[in-house]
Amino acid sequence: MQVRTRSGDTLWYYSQLFQIPFHLLIDSNPEFNPNQLAVGQTVQIPGFTTQTYTVKDGDTFWRLATRRNLTVDALLLLNQNQNPTQLVIGQSVILPQRVITPVMNRQTLYDISTLTNDLNVLRQVYPFIRIETVGQSVLGKPIQEIRIGRGAKKVHLNASFHANEWITSAILMACLNTFLLSLTNGNSIRELSPLPLYEAAELSIVPMVDPDGVDLVLKGPPSNMREEIIRINKGSANFTGWKANIRGVDLNNQFPAKWELEKERTKEKAPAPRDYPGESPLSEPETIAMARLAQERQFDRLLAIHTQGEEFYWGYEGMEPSESSLLAQEFERISGYKSVRYIDSYAGYKDWFIQEFRRPGFTIELGLGTNPLPLSQFDEIYEEFLGIFLASIYI
Structure with a gap:
C-alpha cells in the first residue's frame, strides 16, 4: 500500500x-x-x-x-x-x-508463469523483500532469487532443480508466504516470533532453478523443439518423468564434486530425461548461475529441496562441519524425516557446496511416492517442511 x-x-x-x-x-x-x-x-x-x-x-x-x-x-x-x-x-x-491470509493459491500446478505472478504480488504487499534475476535458463527464462532479512547469518534454500519435482517450488513459496504474513501481523509460527529471525538472518530463496524443465513437464515442449525433445525422451510425448533441463542435462549431476565419477558410472551417455551429467561440469546456464550465486553470497548454510523419500542427506566425503550434525538432529526431530549422512551419489549442488565452503549443506527429499508427487500431498508436506524452513533460520 x-x-x-x-x-x-x-x-x-x-x-x-x-x-x-x-x-x-x-x-x-x-x-x-x-x-x-x-x-x-x-x-x-x-x-x-x-x-x-x-x-x-x-x-x-x-x-x-x-x-x-x-x-x-x-x-x-x-x-x-x-x-x-x-x-x-x-x-x-x-x-x-x-493482509491476513496468503496471497498465493497454494495448491496449483506451479509453472514459471505462476511463480512470476506470485512474485509480483509478494513484491507489492511485502516491499521489504528484494527480488533479483541471478541467471537465465537455456530458453532465457529468469532464475530469480528472493532475499529477505537483515541479519549476518546467510541461509539459502532452493527448489525445482529437477523438473518433475515442481511441487517443491510451491511448498517453498508457501512457507515464505507464511513467514511474511507472520512478520506483518505480529503472529508467531510454531511458537516462534518471526521478527527476531528477520533481524538475525538473511534468507536467499531461489524457488525455481529449472523453469524450462518445469514448464516442459506441466505444459509440454515448445513447438520449435518438439521433435528434438521427444527424441531425447526416448520417443515418448509423456514428460511426467522428465527431471533434466530442456537440453536433457540433469542439473543436480552438474557440479564439480566427483563429477567425473558420476559421469563414468551413469548409464546415460547422451542427453536424457534424467541422470545425464552433461559433457562437462557446469556446462548449463542454470548450474553456472547457482554456482556463481553461492560464491558471491558466501552462504552459511544451504538447503536444496527435492522429492521424494521423507529423508535428507547432509554429508559429503567427511568434509561437512560438526554444525551439520546438530542441524540434522533438529531437522529430524521436527519433521520426522530420516537423517542420512552419506549416500552413494556425487556431483550434486549440496555436495559441491560442502566441498567448496566446508559449511552445512542439505538435500531435503519431501514426501513419498512417485514423482511428480500429487497436489493431494501438499498440505502434509507443507506442515512437515515448515519446521525445517524455520529451523534453518533460528538454529
Missing part, C-alpha cells in the same frame, strides 16, 4: 499507526531518511492493500476505522482531500486493508 506523506510524518509514526515493525518500514523504503520525510513523498506500507469503499448512511471515519482496528488518522492519511466531518452517502473513500 502506498501513502503520501504529510508535514511531520515519519516512518516511526507509520509503524505505530499501522502496527508494522519499524525495520520493515525502513527496508520497504530504503531510499528515504526515516526521520526526515518530505511532504508529498510516496511511502510503501507493507502488509496492507487498499479498497475503495462507498459511504453508507451513518458512516463516519471513526466508525470505519474502529471496524478495522485502526486509528482515524490511518484513514485520513489515505483520504487527504476528503473532509472528515462531512462524509456524503454514495461518496467513495479509500480504506486500508490489512
